[in-house]
Amino acid sequence: MNWLTDNKIPLGAWxxxxxxxxxxxxxxxxxxxxxxxxxxxxxxxxxIDSIHPFAVIAIILVGVWFLxxxxxxxxxxxxxxxxxxxxxxxxxxxxxxxxxxxATAISVLIGVPIGxxxxxxxxxxxxxxxxxxxxxxxxxxxxxxxxLILFGLGYVPGLISTIIFAIAAPIRLTxxxxxxxxxxxxxxxxxxxxxxxxxxxxxxxxxxxPNIMAGVTQCIxxxxxxVVVAALVGADGLGKPVIRALNTVNISQGFEAGxxxxxxxxxxxxxxxxxxxxxxx
Amino acid sequence: xxxxxxxxxxxxxxxxxxxxLPLMDKGHTRDQILGMTGDVVGVQNANIEVNEGExxxxxxxxxxxxxxxxxxxxxxxKIARGRCLVRDGDKMVDMAKCDDATLRHMRTRRVSxxxxxxxxxxxxxxxxxxxxxxxxxxxxxxxxLKKAREQLxxxxxxxxxxxxxxxxxxxxxxxxxxxxxFAMDTDVLLMDEPFSALDPLIRSQLQxxxxxxxxxxxxxxxxxxxxxxxALKIGTKIAIMESARIIQExxxxxxxxxxxxxxxxxxxxxxxxLNVLRGSSLMTPLNxxxxxxxxxxxxxxxxxKLENGKLISVxxxxxxxxxxxxxxxxxxxxxxxxxxxxxxxxxAMRDAVELRYHSNHFxxxxxxxxxxxxxxxxxxxxxxLGKHFGRExxxx
Numbered sequence: 242m243n244w245l246t247d248n249k250i251p252l253g254a255w256x257x258x259x260x261x262x263x264x265x266x267x268x269x270x271x272x273x274x275x276x277x278x279x280x281x282x283x284x285x286x287x288x289i290d291s292i293h294p295f296a297v298i299a300i301i302l303v304g305v306w307f308l309x310x311x312x313x314x315x316x317x318x319x320x321x322x323x324x325x326x327x328x329x330x331x332x333x334x335x336x337x338x339x340x341x342x343x344a345t346a347i348s349v350l351i352g353v354p355i356g357x358x359x360x361x362x363x364x365x366x367x368x369x370x371x372x373x374x375x376x377x378x379x380x381x382x383x384x385x386x387x388x389l390i391l392f393g394l395g396y397v398p399g400l401i402s403t404i405i406f407a408i409a410a411p412i413r414l415t416x417x418x419x420x421x422x423x424x425x426x427x428x429x430x431x432x433x434x435x436x437x438x439x440x441x442x443x444x445x446x447x448x449x450x451p452n453i454m455a456g457v458t459q460c461i462x463x464x465x466x467x468v469v470v471a472a473l474v475g476a477d478g479l480g481k482p483v484i485r486a487l488n489t490v491n492i493s494q495g496f497e498a499g500x501x502x503x504x505x506x507x508x509x510x511x512x513x514x515x516x517x518x519x520x521x522x
Numbered sequence: 523x524x525x526x527x528x529x530x531x532x533x534x535x536x537x538x539x540x541x542x543l544p545l546m547d548k549g550h551t552r553d554q555i556l557g558m559t560g561d562v563v564g565v566q567n568a569n570i571e572v573n574e575g576e577x578x579x580x581x582x583x584x585x586x587x588x589x590x591x592x593x594x595x596x597x598x599x600k601i602a603r604g605r606c607l608v609r610d611g612d613k614m615v616d617m618a619k620c621d622d623a624t625l626r627h628m629r630t631r632r633v634s635x636x637x638x639x640x641x642x643x644x645x646x647x648x649x650x651x652x653x654x655x656x657x658x659x660x661x662x663x664x665x666x667l668k669k670a671r672e673q674l675x676x677x678x679x680x681x682x683x684x685x686x687x688x689x690x691x692x693x694x695x696x697x698x699x700x701x702x703x704f705a706m707d708t709d710v711l712l713m714d715e716p717f718s719a720l721d722p723l724i725r726s727q728l729q730x731x732x733x734x735x736x737x738x739x740x741x742x743x744x745x746x747x748x749x750x751x752x753a754l755k756i757g758t759k760i761a762i763m764e765s766a767r768i769i770q771e772x773x774x775x776x777x778x779x780x781x782x783x784x785x786x787x788x789x790x791x792x793x794x795x796l797n798v799l800r801g802s803s804l805m806t807p808l809n810x811x812x813x814x815x816x817x818x819x820x821x822x823x824x825x826x827k828l829e830n831g832k833l834i835s836v837x838x839x840x841x842x843x844x845x846x847x848x849x850x851x852x853x854x855x856x857x858x859x860x861x862x863x864x865x866x867x868x869x870a871m872r873d874a875v876e877l878r879y880h881s882n883h884f885x886x887x888x889x890x891x892x893x894x895x896x897x898x899x900x901x902x903x904x905x906x907l908g909k910h911f912g913r914e915x916x917x918x
Binding site for chain 1 (some may be wrong): 630654904
């Protein structure tokens, strides 16, 4: 036993060396990514914040009406947002929404093509699967440290950590959707003269759309579950008051911030889910 | 003029074709080859020629390779050996060897397909589904929707244009499938058990519709079926397949009259001869009938007299029985009873039985202006009981 503990394999040291090497070798690249993303998010938050909250609510309501045409949902969203304003978390809510939407957008932009590629190449999915498992199971705090070193404090390490955690959902569900397209539809597509790209855009993607949409919805929910963690590395939003409440053992602040997060979660869920289930039906 | 020619085609599923093909040549069976190389022989040495306007039915049980062979004609299945030629204008294109662009050209312009499970895109409306292939042809949107609408009218589904496929019944969905294939204006139509998933009434109705459409459009159709009655009803030529081989290829009536093997005979035993057989194969030829006093004896009471091969008179127990001519245009309701009819030798058995029911007498078959035989009750019973075929008889 002694022999085993005495000859410690320096796994941690290797990782640290690797991160150090990354920082020296590619700091320019990481700074560029960091500044670009930070600017993008801050600009979006400022832009929305400069509009009167009621105008923002009105825009959201119009959008939701076109998607769902449900009066009940409109009433729920209006009341939720008014309650959030009343609790004084309007700006934080916008920051959180921008973070969640950005993380989801980037995850989907990267994840869907990877999912499609994996569905067409079984070997690629065999390789991807352990990586995806790892990304979803490794405790978030573990990769929060290197992302913090690489990208500095602020929105970006939170965003990157969120993407690492959430991107598995769109990859997996796109893979599932595309590989489950009924063979007869593929055959029909080919028999009527589809090229490879026509087959993808006219048959495979539309057939996989319910699954891909489910992946997007899941991705949004996973991103939202990362708000508090993102706040730890300096991302503004609804996570911040939760952490502050935790540090000062402030029950009322913690509860109110928690309610705001739950309301945002329910709103996003209701807005995303319904269209995909309609497609599936 | 041949539109589709299948020459010595072998289709093998698996990765050991180099080993499998010589084993096939040595005459190993499908099961032996599966055990030796792990490859599945889909089709072995198939040869068929389908001419313009023909409906060729590939017929066999599931797993016999009929769908596999059908899918070789539009290149969905790769051919291991042999040629599958499809007419493209003045030349024949080998679907096994052509490049991707040619293959796509053939699929959009020359060969279209109807699927057993309909294979409609559930996210498109009925109209958009019919227009799907036209989009692949590169037709502009307004034009293709207009054409799709015309095709829907042809299968009387124009009122359903904006519904989704899952709002339609099975029969309607397959009509959409037919419209989608016909919209392509291709010479060749491949139909993979298109009516098998439908209930019997709808199936028979769609078979009639297909026959009617074919009469107007004169396509070249290759049709896969596991139902011999269906094959006999719509086919102008039937190829029967058993474990990857074509074991008999013939006209429908010949399949029923002269089954090549026991396997075919089993199929034939369960068919309804009414739709297939014709008078000439049922009749008792004149030279087998007794002659007495210059009259041909039909039975104890009835005799008939011929002159130069033409029927002159029929004598019954109470004097002459009137005679008349039957043509396929004759309306059965107007047929007088107690009359002996002169009918064309190729009269369908169904018509002959119906005529017998109305006229109450035997009929005389005529070919090229001469009487060749008679059809009497005995001939009908013989066929209905399935005694008209049997390889022993044919071999004898």
